[in-house]
Amino acid sequence: MNKQILVTRSSLPPIEEFSEKLASIWDSAWLTNMGKYHNELEEKLTNYLDVKNISLFVNGHLALELVIQAMNLTGEVITTPFTFASTTHAIVRNGLTPVFCDIDENDYTIDVNKIEKLITNKTSAIVPVHVYGNICNINEIEKIAKKYNLKVIYDAAHAFGETYENVGIGNFGDASMFSFHATKVFNTIEGGAITFSDEKLKAQLYKLKNFGINDETTVDVVGSNAKMNEFQAIMGLCNLNYIEEEIEKRKKIVMIYREKLGNIKGLSICNEKKGLKSNYAYFPLLVDENIFGVTRDEICEKLKDKNIYARKYFYPLTNSFDCYKNEYNVNETPCALKISHRILTLPLYANLPEEVVNTICDIILKLGKK
Ligand code: T4K
Numbered sequence: 001m002n003k004q005i006l007v008t009r010s011s012l013p014p015i016e017e018f019s020e021k022l023a024s025i026w027d028s029a030w031l032t033n034m035g036k037y038h039n040e041l042e043e044k045l046t047n048y049l050d051v052k053n054i055s056l057f058v059n060g061h062l063a064l065e066l067v068i069q070a071m072n073l074t075g076e077v078i079t080t081p082f083t084f085a086s087t088t089h090a091i092v093r094n095g096l097t098p099v100f101c102d103i104d105e106n107d108y109t110i111d112v113n114k115i116e117k118l119i120t121n122k123t124s125a126i127v128p129v130h131v132y133g134n135i136c137n138i139n140e141i142e143k144i145a146k147k148y149n150l151k152v153i154y155d156a157a158h159a160f161g162e163t164y165e166n167v168g169i170g171n172f173g174d175a176s177m178f179s180f181h182a183t184k185v186f187n188t189i190e191g192g193a194i195t196f197s198d199e200k201l202k203a204q205l206y207k208l209k210n211f212g213i214n215d216e217t218t219v220d221v222v223g224s225n226a227k228m229n230e231f232q233a234i235m236g237l238c239n240l241n242y243i244e245e246e247i248e249k250r251k252k253i254v255m256i257y258r259e260k261l262g263n264i265k266g267l268s269i270c271n272e273k274k275g276l277k278s279n280y281a282y283f284p285l286l287v288d289e290n291i292f293g294v295t296r297d298e299i300c301e302k303l304k305d306k307n308i309y310a311r312k313y314f315y316p317l318t319n320s321f322d323c324y325k326n327e328y329n330v331n332e333t334p335c336a337l338k339i340s341h342r343i344l345t346l347p348l349y350a351n352l353p354e355e356v357v358n359t360i361c362d363i364i365l366k367l368g369k370k
Pocket residue numbers: 006007008009010059060061062083084086087129155157158178179180181182183190191192309313
């Protein structure tokens with residue numbers, strides 16, 4: 001490959017559309033603090049995601065940190081280690097203890113059969129992850145949460161625009177966090193949102209992302225600064241005009257991957273869940289070296305030799321990070337551990353040329369035949 005192929009590539013709207021909106025900022029000189037574009041995006045996303053309530057943030061991570069704070073959680077929070085650093089850090093940075101549940105080997109989301117035995121009298125919430133856009137077992141999680149009176153906050157960083165049984169994915173649980181980072185299906189450069197069921201949370205989230213300011217003379221919670229600015233909001237408004245096209249193009253790429261790699265011994269691809277409208281956010285490929293003949297790492301290196309940069313999302317597990325040394329035992333999540341050593345996310349973005357997808361598949365298939 002002459003040109004580097006990275007795991008993803010940000011989608012950008014036509015520059016004229018972006019500049020036109022930007023020009024108006026030079027008139028108003030209103031750059032941030034819940035400006036007009038911020039509010040317009042909030043409204044448009046409420047419709048697009050088909051949710052009751054939404055609050056925008058400067059990034060997904062702070063959104064998650066602050067919704068956890070807003071819910072006044074205490075003690076222990078059940079989550080999974082097969083995720084980006086953000087999920088675990090958001091729990092820990094709130095002074096809470098993450099309790100790691102293993103994942104389901106079919107879709108890499110939290111294993112609902114293993115949640116109950118982790119619940120103690122200190123558990124206050126479950127933070128499951130719709131990893132790669134694979135939707136968690138929402139119905140079972142809801143049952144468990146009800147039975148034990150636990151809050152549920154979904155890390156839906158990867159699930160933008162998805163629906164499950166025709167319901168916007170942000171409607172499940174007490175709240176969901178979406179990421180609008182440059183690497184996501186929908187981006188606002190950096191950015192994120194919380195969708196939530198209890199409308200009373202709206203005022204609290206607003207305050208928390210704005211230093212806890214109540215009015216000009218009262219500050220009544222220890223808040224942060226996590227407001228989405230107008231430049232981000234403009235990027236979001238422009239990108240939103242192309243979102244369906246974006247997802248459709250991703251789908252085409254995924255279909256090629258599925259067709260070429262779907263029936264190969266030693267390679268596994270997650271099945272699309274019944275009832276899910278997918279956004280085709282990531283393409284994770286699971287490599288069983290004992291059957292395929294080469295390891296995930298070898299495939300990754302061989303692709304690199306050809307200037308193709310797949311990524312080992314999510315390796316290593318968050319419960320093995322140096323910053324959590326000796327605090328958790330990765331062997332308590334054996335399925336997550338196994339998958340983290342075998343998973344490779346292949347390049348996927350709307351304008352990835354089909355011939356590159358074919359080349360990637362051919363390189364992988366050739367390795368397996370050796
Ligand atoms: N929860 C989950 C489950 C998440 O996956 C994430 C973020 C979060 C929470 C937190 O949400 P945010 O606070 O980020 O909104 C990237 C992203 O930075 C991160 O947002 C994302 N997950 C994670 C899965 O991927 P890195 O360290 O892999 O990023 P980086 O810089 O290596 O970029 C990956 C590839 O993306 C590059 O090879 C090329 C492409 N890229 C990157 C940037 C920065 C672009 O095309 N344009 C760009 O501007 O974390």
